[in-house]
Amino acid sequence: MSAADVTTPSRRDGVPRPRRALPSTRLLRSELRLIGGRRRNQAGLAVLAVVPVIMAVAVKLSDPTPAGDGPDFFSSITANGLFVPLAALSVEIAMFLPLAMSMLAGDSIAGEANIGTLRYLLTVPVHRTRLLAVKYFSLCLGAIWGVCAVAIPGAVVGVALFGTGPMVTLSGDQIGFASALWRVVLVMLYLSAGLAALGAVGLFISTLTEQPIAAAIALMIFTIVSWIADSVPQLGWLHPWLVVDHWLAFGDLLRNPMAWGNVVQGLLVDGGYAAVFCLAAWARFSAKDITS
Amino acid sequence: MTQVAARGARTPDGAGAAQAADAAHAVPDRQAHPALALQTQGLSKRFGDQFAVDSLDLAVPRGAVYGFLGPNGSGKTTTIRMVLGLVTPTSGSRTLLGLPMPDRATEVLHRVGALVEGPAFHPYLSGRANLRRLDAADLLSDARSAPSRVDAALDRVGLLAAAGKKYRAYSLGMRQRLAIAASLLAPRDLLVLDEPTNGLDPQGTREVRSLIGSLASDGTTVFVSSHLLTEVEQICSHLGVMREGRLVAQGSVKEVRGTGAATLTLRTAQPQEAVRVLEGLGVSEVTAHGDLVRGLPGSLEAERIVATLVRAEVGVKGFSVDSPSLEDLFVSLTGEGFDVSR
Numbered sequence: 041m042s043a044a045d046v047t048t049p050s051r052r053d054g055v056p057r058p059r060r061a062l063p064s065t066r067l068l069r070s071e072l073r074l075i076g077g078r079r080r081n082q083a084g085l086a087v088l089a090v091v092p093v094i095m096a097v098a099v100k101l102s103d104p105t106p107a108g109d110g111p112d113f114f115s116s117i118t119a120n121g122l123f124v125p126l127a128a129l130s131v132e133i134a135m136f137l138p139l140a141m142s143m144l145a146g147d148s149i150a151g152e153a154n155i156g157t158l159r160y161l162l163t164v165p166v167h168r169t170r171l172l173a174v175k176y177f178s179l180c181l182g183a184i185w186g187v188c189a190v191a192i193p194g195a196v197v198g199v200a201l202f203g204t205g206p207m208v209t210l211s212g213d214q215i216g217f218a219s220a221l222w223r224v225v226l227v228m229l230y231l232s233a234g235l236a237a238l239g240a241v242g243l244f245i246s247t248l249t250e251q252p253i254a255a256a257i258a259l260m261i262f263t264i265v266s267w268i269a270d271s272v273p274q275l276g277w278l279h280p281w282l283v284v285d286h287w288l289a290f291g292d293l294l295r296n297p298m299a300w301g302n303v304v305q306g307l308l309v310d311g312g313y314a315a316v317f318c319l320a321a322w323a324r325f326s327a328k329d330i331t332s
Numbered sequence: 333m334t335q336v337a338a339r340g341a342r343t344p345d346g347a348g349a350a351q352a353a354d355a356a357h358a359v360p361d362r363q364a365h366p367a368l369a370l371q372t373q374g375l376s377k378r379f380g381d382q383f384a385v386d387s388l389d390l391a392v393p394r395g396a397v398y399g400f401l402g403p404n405g406s407g408k409t410t411t412i413r414m415v416l417g418l419v420t421p422t423s424g425s426r427t428l429l430g431l432p433m434p435d436r437a438t439e440v441l442h443r444v445g446a447l448v449e450g451p452a453f454h455p456y457l458s459g460r461a462n463l464r465r466l467d468a469a470d471l472l473s474d475a476r477s478a479p480s481r482v483d484a485a486l487d488r489v490g491l492l493a494a495a496g497k498k499y500r501a502y503s504l505g506m507r508q509r510l511a512i513a514a515s516l517l518a519p520r521d522l523l524v525l526d527e528p529t530n531g532l533d534p535q536g537t538r539e540v541r542s543l544i545g546s547l548a549s550d551g552t553t554v555f556v557s558s559h560l561l562t563e564v565e566q567i568c569s570h571l572g573v574m575r576e577g578r579l580v581a582q583g584s585v586k587e588v589r590g591t592g593a594a595t596l597t598l599r600t601a602q603p604q605e606a607v608r609v610l611e612g613l614g615v616s617e618v619t620a621h622g623d624l625v626r627g628l629p630g631s632l633e634a635e636r637i638v639a640t641l642v643r644a645e646v647g648v649k650g651f652s653v654d655s656p657s658l659e660d661l662f663v664s665l666t667g668e669g670f671d672v673s674r
Contacts, residue, residue, distance in 0.1 A: 066468035066475055074465065078456065156452025160514065163416050163448065164469045165441035330418040 067166065071178040075144060076185075084140050085189040091136065092128030092194030096121075100201045119205030122220045124198030125191040126227060126294070132190050133231055133287055138263040140186045141179070141235050145242020146256030148175040149325065153250040153332045168326050176243050176318060183235035187228045195224065209296040223298075227290045230303060234287045237310035238263065240317035241283070247325040250332045280305070283313050368430070369394045369522045369553035370415060375424035377410050384410045386577040387424065392555055392570065394521075397548045399564040400557040402574030403666050408557045409449050411574075412526050416446055429521055442472045445515030445523045450530060451507040455500035459491060459510050462499055467517050485513040490539065504531035512540065516547075523547060525556045529563050541567050561662045573665045580665045589658055596637070598625040599650035609644045613637060629653055 075081055099118065117123050149172075152158040161171060207220035215223075242259040249255050266284045269275050279285045286306025292299040370392035377385045385407040392398045402408050413419040415426050417434035426433050431440045453462040463482045467473050473481075486492045489509040494502070502510065508531050515523055525544070529537045545567055548554050558564045565585075572582040581588050596615060600606045603620040610618045610627055615637070618627035629637060634653045641648055656664070 064471055064475070070465045070468040074454065074457070155454065156450070157454060159413075159418055159448050160446075160452055160466060161469055162418060163441055163444075163446045164466055165417075165437050166469045167438055327420065329413075329420060331413070 067170075067174050068177060071174055072181065075147070075178060075182060078147075080143070084143060085185070088132060088136055088140060088186055088189040089193040091132055092124050092190060093197050095128055095131070096124045096194070096197045096201050099124075117208055118202050120207040120217065120220055121198030121200070121202035121204065122195060122207060122217075122224050124202070125194030125224055128190050128194045129187065129227065129231060129290070130288065133234075134267065135263075137183075137186050137190070137231070137235055138238055139260060141183060141239050141242055142256040142259040142263070144179055144182045145239055145246050145259055146252035146254075147246075148179060148243055149246040149321075150249050150255040151246075151252035153330070154252055156332055158332060159330050162330060169322060172243070172247075172318070172322055172325055176240065176321075179239035179243060180232075180236040183239055184228075184232045186235065187232045191224065191228050195221075210291055210294045211296045213296050215296060223293055226293050226298075230290050230293065230306070231287065233307055233310045234283065237283050237313040240314040240321070244317040244321040244324065247321050247328065281309070283309060285309070367394055368392060368427070369396070370398075370426075370428055370524075370555055372411070372415065372426040373424055375411065375414060375426055376422045377407075377414060377419065378422040383577050385414065385421075388577075388579050389582075390415075390572060390579065391582065392553060392572075394553050395548075395551060396570045397544060397554045397556065397568050398570040398572065399561075399568035400555060400572050400574070401561055401564070401662060401666070402557075402559065404559050406559075406574040406666070407577040408559075408574055409526055412446075412448055412524055412557065416441070416444070416448065416524065418448070438471075442470060442518060443521040445517070445520040447511045447515050447523075447525045447528055449526055451511035453499045453507070453510060456498060458496050458498055459502065459506075459513075460486065460495040462510065463514055463517060466514055470518070473518055481517055485516040486510075488516055488543070489513045505533060505536050508532055509536070512543070520552055522553045522555065525554065527557055527559070529558070529560075537563065561659055565658050573662065575666045581661075585658070589655065589661065593628050593630075594653050594655050596625075596627045596629045596634075597650075597652050597654070598627075598641070598648065599623055600625060600641075601647050601649065605644065606641065606646045609641055609646055610637070613640055623649070 149158070152161065162168065166174075204217040206214040206216060207223075208214055238259070241262055242255065245258045245262075246252075246255045249258075263284065266282045270279055270282050270285050286302055286309055289302035289306050292302050368391050370390060372388050372390040375385060375388040375390070376383060388407075388411060390400075390411070400408055400411075410419060414421045415428065415433065417437045428436075428440045428444055433440070453459075454465070457465065460482060463485060464478060467478045467482060468475075483492060483495070486495050489512050491506060491509050491513060494506060499507070499510070508528070512525070512528060515525065523544075528544075529540050532540060541563075544554050544556060548567075556564055556568075568585060570582075570584050571588045573580050573588070596610075598606055598610075600623060603623060603625050606625045607618050607620050610625065613632060613636075615627040615629050615632065618625065620626075634651070637653075638648060638651055641651075
């Protein structure tokens with residue numbers, strides 16, 4: 041046997057060269073169908089969507105009739121239905137949306153390892169780096185999905201119940217409906233970025249275990265501990281580094297003009313988390329023995 | 333290919349075993365052999381201080397149906413996981429279809445169908461949807477032909493009628509069939525099937541056997557592991573036998589069968605005389621039970637033994653020299669009983 045035999049085995053055995061691998065979105069689409077088709081995830085989306093509806097109906101039912109002569113701040117807020125998605129997002133970003141990310145992140149690698157499908161994906165073959173990339177990209181889309189599940193039903197119900205009047209900004213002046221809608225979209229994108237950063241942490245945790253529930257709980261604990269640390273003044277030095285710290289800065293997008301400082305800082309922290317934890321997930325997963 | 337290694341028991345103490353293994357690993361790598369569909373050289377995997385697989389030199393020729401035998405826990409699945417790039421070996425190298433793993437995995441694994449340690453699919457997807465997902469994951473497969481290839485694979489294992497059912501509703505045998513179908517989604521040059529008949533009824537076992545036979549006759553190399561010799565012996569052209577992480581025999585079925593010592597059986601009315609004569613001839617381990625005398629003739633010719641017996645006036649009522657059955661050989665190589673290796 042000569043060296044040439046070794047270097048040209050496919051010519052020697054007469055097997056035609058395989059087709060060139062082309063970039064394809066088939067696996068990503070399959071992944072999204074898998075996430076979206078799962079009953080548990082559909083139920084989770086329904087729960088996310090119910091919160092703004094409950095809030096809108098409750099506010100509508102308790103809507104006080106203006107009393108006295110002074111301007112009523114509350115009734116001026118409720119002149120524009122878009123306060124509903126914003127209020128719902130500020131409520132759900134604390135726990136519900138991170139919980140949704142936890143479930144998806146737990147499923148991503150640990151879930152596949154748990155039922156054994158991971159070994160079959162890898163022998164298809166799917167390169168481990170590609171698998172992580174697809175999994176993380178679908179987690180990012182999952183974050184947008186979750187935020188939309190809160191904001192879109194909230195906006196629809198809000199507009200239906202409260203109309204499309206001028207919106208009062210946090211600076212006290214009023215903006216028109218179109219401008220308000222644009223602000224809501226920006227808030228949605230900003231919060232999605234925060235959740236995607238959290239998803240990177242979840243992806244890393246998911247490579248550490250074969251138990252999806254354990255991975256989901258671990259990410260939830262990470263979120264809760266971050267919120268607690270964020271509320272302890274003595275840990276002030278740590279606050280800028282917490283992924284949750286800048287999430288509520290989305291309020292700055294509702295000022296007139298918009299205040300970008302905290303938002304940009306928040307996006308930088310999000311990007312840092314995503315980069316560090318995706319790298320950690322890659323370092324862990326690319327050399328891991330798949331024994332499940 | 334002609335190597336038939338019947339190795340002795342493991343070195344009793346762990347340190348000695350480790351040294352022996354290290355010495356084996358020091359052998360410089362030979363070149364990958366393109367005529368081999370699957371090859372490992374000094375492949376070892378250590379979990380803690382225990383070798384699950386110990387300097388394994390597998391050689392599976394192209395076109396062979398290679399039976400990879402060994403009791404439960406003898407390291408077969410760990411070997412398969414290493415060969416497919418799922419587990420990183422502690423030392424040693426492996427090639428698939430002449431290409432080194434895992435460096436060329438993305439090219440070569442497309443041509444390799446695999447069934448590893450039982451079926452695993454998403455329970456809330458149908459059988460068909462599960463196969464479509466696996467096909468979608470393959471960058472080298474053609475999206476347009478996916479539906480027809482998926483259905484053809486399902487049809488080949490007799491699962492087309494149940495293709496729309498959720499995987500969770502499948503019986504164990506149906507799950508096993510689906511896993512085999514997954515390994516047939518694309519034309520393969522090599523099939524690695526780990527215990528493909530697990531959970532199948534006798535009818536299903538027979539079908540899998542004939543499926544392997546028909547794939548092999550198309551030129552596909554089949555590497556099939558089993559802890560039951562009877563499952564694979566009829567279809568295999570080559571055998572490799574594992575025991576406690578080591579390969580104790582490898583080669584064509586004929587070669588492996590030849591490693592077992594033939595036994596001599598003599599029926600006579602004068603067993604004492606016969607024992608004396610046989611021992612005089614050089615037959616070893618001669619024993620007598622009633623009128624039956626047994627021994628190991630080694631390379632002695634049967635004619636010469638009988639002639640000598642007759643000359644010594646030992647009446648020969650019956651005489652035979654038998655090669656051991658493959659099953660006896662398997663038991664002698666791997667040990668008897670239900671105990672797992674470790």
